[in-house]
Amino acid sequence: MKKEIVNKLMNSVMNCDTEGAVKTAEEALKAGVDPVEAIEEGLAKGIKIIGDRFGAGEAFLTELMIAAQAMKQAMAILEPAISKRAKTAKKALAKVMIGTVEGDIHDIGKTIVTTMLTVEGFDVIDLGVDIPVETFIKKTKQEKPDIIGMSALMTITMLKMADVIKALKKEGLRRKVKVMVGGAPTSKEWAEIIKRADKDLLP
Numbered sequence: 001m002k003k004e005i006v007n008k009l010m011n012s013v014m015n016c017d018t019e020g021a022v023k024t025a026e027e028a029l030k031a032g033v034d035p036v037e038a039i040e041e042g043l044a045k046g047i048k049i050i051g052d053r054f055g056a057g058e059a060f061l062t063e064l065m066i067a068a069q070a071m072k073q074a075m076a077i078l079e080p081a082i083s084k085r086a087k088t089a090k091k092a093l094a095k096v097m098i099g100t101v102e103g104d105i106h107d108i109g110k111t112i113v114t115t116m117l118t119v120e121g122f123d124v125i126d127l128g129v130d131i132p133v134e135t136f137i138k139k140t141k142q143e144k145p146d147i148i149g150m151s152a153l154m155t156i157t158m159l160k161m162a163d164v165i166k167a168l169k170k171e172g173l174r175r176k177v178k179v180m181v182g183g184a185p186t187s188k189e190w191a192e193i194i195k196r197a198d199k200d201l202l203p
């Protein structure tokens with residue numbers, strides 16, 4: 001039953017069925033489906049399938065846009081159920097500042113990460129999307145985060161992550177923060193490359 005609902009979520013997004021995605025998200029909560037599983041195993045799988053079709057020239061950008069809208073609206077129903085689990089620690093575990101890098105407006109994954117970190121007791125500042133290097137630097141000076149999270153969904157924009165790290169170093173901020181990168185095109189290998197570039201930049 002729960003598995004069926006999760007599959008229905010996947011299919012609704014894949015088929016650009018916003019109404020179906022919203023209704024199924026409500027059904028999922030009623031049936032006691034884990035909202036994180038509903039997002040990761042249902043909605044996210046659906047958007048990945050249509051994304052792959054788009055990449056193969058088998059789907060139009062408008063379809064991608066509608067599917068993304070369906071996913072966002074279903075997430076809006078599921079997220080409050082995740083937020084309810086928020087740990088009520090007196091002191092935040094750490095301050096995280098997160099943003100999607102310049103040139104990139106993808107924010108679905110970043111929003112999930114923001115919700116999960118908040119639930120786990122981190123103080124999260126979400127800068128939004130299309131964030132220039134200068135803004136990462138300016139906000140780091142203002143907010144003094146312990147961790148900076150960067151999201152990129154395109155191979156071209158993920159390069160901006162290295163630019164932010166370089167700028168942090170140039171401004172003498174690199175040793176004061178940990179840097180976290182994520183988004184579909186990133187990988188362990190990419191994290192290693194970023195780490196190496198980072199090391200070279202350290203005195």
Ligand code: B12
Nearest residue numbers: 051055104105106107108109149150151154155182183184
């Ligand atoms: C939805 C989507 C869109 C939506 C975005 C809506 C939105 N508000 O986000 C719309 C329709 C607007 C869109 C636009 C475009 N898109 Co698009 N899009 C996608 C799609 C289908 C899904 C992305 C997504 O939301 N996935 C679901 C989430 C849950 O997964 P995720 O983002 O990977 O996040 C998870 C992890 O990666 C991680 N994570 C994410 N961020 C972070 C950050 C940190 C710090 C950490 C720790 C973890 C973490 O946690 C998340 C939870 O598990 C992908 C396909 C794909 N396979 O990724 C294409 C894709 C990314 N898009 C693509 C393209 C080309 C475009 C456009 C250029 C299309 C165009 N011609 O205009 C534009 C770009 C606009 C821009 N300047 O950014 C390409 C990129 C190709 C490439 N190799 O660079 C892809 C891969 C599609 C394809 N197969 O060709 N897109």
